[in-house]
Amino acid sequence: MITRKSVSALATAGALALIMAGCGDKPMVYRQGQYQGKPDTKPWDNDQFKGSQVEWEKSIKARNQGQDEYSRAVASAK
């Protein structure tokens, strides 16, 4: 039969185990010269481009050309 005493002992042991787990140190494999941080996503992996690199490059290309006022002037004169 499970008594209140045994339940509290079990809960204490569980809590202790949880607390002690926080004291552990994760072994870190450090590789000199290699990025150690979080991985980053690609700029086209989002809701706007839905993973389409082609669409993203098209958008960037249009913005790139927008900086050339010689071509913009020719386009607007037509």
Added chain:
Amino acid sequence: MARMKFLCDAERCIECNGCVTACKNEHEIPWGVNRRRVVTLNDGVPGEKSISVACMHCSDAPCMAVCPVDCFYKTSEGVVLHDKDLCIGCGYCFYACPFGAPQFPQDGAFGLRGKMDKCTFCAGGPEPDNSQAEFKKYGRNRLAEGKLPACAEMCSTKALLGGDADVIADIYRNRVLKRGKGSEIWGWGTAYGKPEKPAAQASGAKS
């Protein structure tokens, strides 16, 4: 694949600091941190030249080489970014950078140096794109919105070009050819000498 670079045309830059303001505003950068600034050579002298300087996203970035915790990474678009969660604010990257790009906000009451902050080419950092965490740590991610850096797109005279290196180099080359001057101001000739002035080999200098 695009290889993102900045290029500043010193013939066109009018030192308006629009790029600096655009950057500050876009990323809500705190006081004391200047991801971009305008440098004027021969200030006050007729013929002075100005250039807008920030992180140049070096192909072989010295900041990446010296970082003791390896918090830098280069994206497939050639943008040099870093993870602020790993940065220890040691300042090695600041000493290594030839452009003075890494900035350190004052953190705490005793002038402690905070984590490094620098131009991200408006590409955010290693947090989920356009998330609140990314904006707070690195600023807005315009590249993930299909846009180019705010500084270059806001430049009123289009002195500051930003984007795919091949494309902006073509724009600049076309510009120089059309106006007939300017290539000598900022570029290969300025950095490495002009062909009409060869290195002093006649004096018996050994290579």
